Amino acid sequence: MSIPFETARLGTKACTFPPPPAIRETFRSRSARSVVSAMLAVAMGTSSCVHYANPEKPGAADLAANRAAVESVPGLVAFWTFGEEPGQARRSAGTADKHPLMEVGKPVAREEGGPYSGYHAHFDGQQFMGIEHNALGGLDISGREAQVSMFAVAEVDDMSRGVSIAGIWSEGKGENDDTGTRQYALLLNMPMYGGPRNVTPHVSSEGGVSRRASGTGMPWCVDYAASVSVVPEHRWVTLGFTYDGRYIRAYFNGVMEARQVDPVKDNRTDPYFAKEGPFGGHRGINPYFHGRGIFKYDPARDGGAKMKPSPFLVGARYAVGSMFGEAMKGSLAGLAVFNRALTEKEMQKLHASAHLQALQ
Numbered sequence: 001m002s003i004p005f006e007t008a009r010l011g012t013k014a015c016t017f018p019p020p021p022a023i024r025e026t027f028r029s030r031s032a033r034s035v036v037s038a039m040l041a042v043a044m045g046t047s048s049c050v051h052y053a054n055p056e057k058p059g060a061a062d063l064a065a066n067r068a069a070v071e072s073v074p075g076l077v078a079f080w081t082f083g084e085e086p087g088q089a090r091r092s093a094g095t096a097d098k099h100p101l102m103e104v105g106k107p108v109a110r111e112e113g114g115p116y117s118g119y120h121a122h123f124d125g126q127q128f129m130g131i132e133h134n135a136l137g138g139l140d141i142s143g144r145e146a147q148v149s150m151f152a153v154a155e156v157d158d159m160s161r162g163v164s165i166a167g168i169w170s171e172g173k174g175e176n177d178d179t180g181t182r183q184y185a186l187l188l189n190m191p192m193y194g195g196p197r198n199v200t201p202h203v204s205s206e207g208g209v210s211r212r213a214s215g216t217g218m219p220w221c222v223d224y225a226a227s228v229s230v231v232p233e234h235r236w237v238t239l240g241f242t243y244d245g246r247y248i249r250a251y252f253n254g255v256m257e258a259r260q261v262d263p264v265k266d267n268r269t270d271p272y273f274a275k276e277g278p279f280g281g282h283r284g285i286n287p288y289f290h291g292r293g294i295f296k297y298d299p300a301r302d303g304g305a306k307m308k309p310s311p312f313l314v315g316a317r318y319a320v321g322s323m324f325g326e327a328m329k330g331s332l333a334g335l336a337v338f339n340r341a342l343t344e345k346e347m348q349k350l351h352a353s354a355h356l357q358a359l360q
Contacts (some may be wrong), residue, residue, distance in 0.1 A: 058115065058358060066115045067093055069353035075149070075340035077138040080314075082332055083117025085110055090121070090129060097137045101129035101314055105324075108315075111331065115153060115354045120333035125158070128316035128327060133297075133309040139168070141339055142183055142296035149342040150186045150201070151240040151251075153334040153354045159197050159233050162326035163188035164317040166335055169202065170310035173321040175219045178208035181302070181310045182221055183295050185317065186241060188231050193273075194266025194285055195226035199250040201241030205292035207306060212272045222272070225250040225288040228257035236333070236359040238351045243294075244341035247287035254351025256344055259286035333359065 058066070070079055071094030078092040078099040086107035089100035093116070105127030114120040121129075131139065141148045152165050167185025171177070182204035190200040202224040204210070209217040225248040231237065240251040249256045261284050263269045268285065277283040283290070297309040310318075314335065316327040334354065342350075 058118070058355070063116060063118055066353045066355065070094070070116070070151075070334070070336055070350060073336075073338065073342065073346050073350065075338040075342070077141075077337045077339050079116075079334070079336040080332075081116035081119075081334055082110065082114065082121040083119045099131060099137065099139060099312075101131060104128050104130055104316075113359055114333035115358065116334050120153075120155075120331045120359075122331045123315045123328045125324065125327045125329040128164075128323070129314040131312045133168075133311050136168070136312055138339060139312050139337060140183075141168075141337075142294045144293035145245055146294040147242075147244050147339065147341045148184050148203075148294065149240065149242040149338040149340065149347075150184075151238065151334075151336045151338075151342075151347070151350045152186060152332060153236065153238055153356075153359075154330060154332055155236045155359070156188065156231055156233055156328070156330040158329040159189050159231055162190055162319075163231075163328055163330070164313070164315060164319075164326050165239065165328065165332075166312070166314040166337075167202070167317065168310045168312050169204075170307060170318040171221070171320070172208070172307065172318070176209065176217070178206075178217060179306045180204075180208045180221065181295065181297055181306050181308070182207050183310060184243065186239060187224070187317075188239070190224060190226070192220065193222050193224070193226075193268055194261070195224065197230040199227040199229070199231060199239050199241070199252050200224045201243075201248055201250050203243050203248050203290050204295050205290070207295040207297070207302070210272065212270075213276055218270070218272055223288070223290045224248065225286045226259065226266075227252045227286060228259050229253070236354075236356045238354050238356070240347055240350070242341040242347070243290070245293065246289065246291045248290055249287045251347050251351075253356075254348040256347070257286060261285040 080090050084090050091098040109122040110119050111122050165186040168183035169185035170181045172180040185202045187200050189197050204221045210222045211217050227250040229252040242249045273283050277289045316323050
């Protein structure tokens with residue numbers, strides 16, 4: 001099993017490394033584990049270090065280098081660093097289209113600490129940010145051949161319910177409601193089909209409920225991957241996913257944790273899961289097979305049957321008739337969207353750019 005990467009400091013360097021399993025088990029305190037694992041990683045030559053001029057707080061040059069690491073990845077559509085003050089639109093860095101995120105509900109607090117701007121945005125479950133669908137531009141990733149990747153630097157305060165990080169994802173009023181206009185989303189803690197407290201990225205081809213080859217509907221959109229790792233509360237992590245037009249892959253701390261599906265435990269015995277995967281087999285869980293592309297709203301087809309096309313939202317989604325039922329309680333220090341499926345090496349590069357230990 002892959003071990004998620006972590007970041008530790010050695011003098012004035014922030015080092016990203018894969019900590020040995022024995023060290024993770026023996027040294028349960030964060031400080032002891034970080035120091036010992038980093039020492040071993042450096043000794044074995046498996047670390048990736050970036051020099052920080054100030055060992056306690058990244059300076060302007062450090063922040064710029066971290067942003068550049070994200071901005072250099074091909075296919076970048078939007079990259080928010082959350083350095084703006086409450087009440088201001090949050091604008092994308094390093095892209096021609098600034099994709100301004102507008103606050104909804106009440107101002108979103110800005111707090112110190114972040115790898116890209118020196119700050120992060122804190123959500124309390126009563127507000128979110130968004131862009132209306134008609135202003136999405138390149139964020140409106142859709143169509144039969146579409147690909148998408150998302151990456152977030154996050155600290156979640158409450159994992160007792162589902163968590164909405166970001167995406168284009170309006171579900172409707174609940175079970176068996178086929179009026180949704182879902183496209184793609186980075187969500188957490190979806191236990192219905194094997195994702196309790198996991199990273200659970202979703203992609204929809206129908207917008208509404210998932211449909212079997214026979215045309216009959218599932219109760220929900222059930223097309224999501226699920227990580228191995230549980231997302232912790234009150235700890236900075238990186239979250240992400242890729243979709244290459246065939247498979248959804250969930251990432252936790254820069255690693256695509258391959259997971260073998262347990263059809264019974266994961267509640268994936270329905271023929272939709274068990275018989276409609278590659279060559280008539282199972283769709284799996286991470287990676288998860290979804291070879292039908294991403295929903296594209298068609299006014300002529302969907303205007304009378306579905307709700308209006310979804311906005312891009314950060315920190316919430318419309319689900320079970322509410323915007324706040326599964327709104328995020330926690331913080332975001334970076335969020336990026338790409339219009340292609342990133343490689344695992346690229347996802348590790350994004351993770352390394354976050355320098356998580358500097359945030360803990």
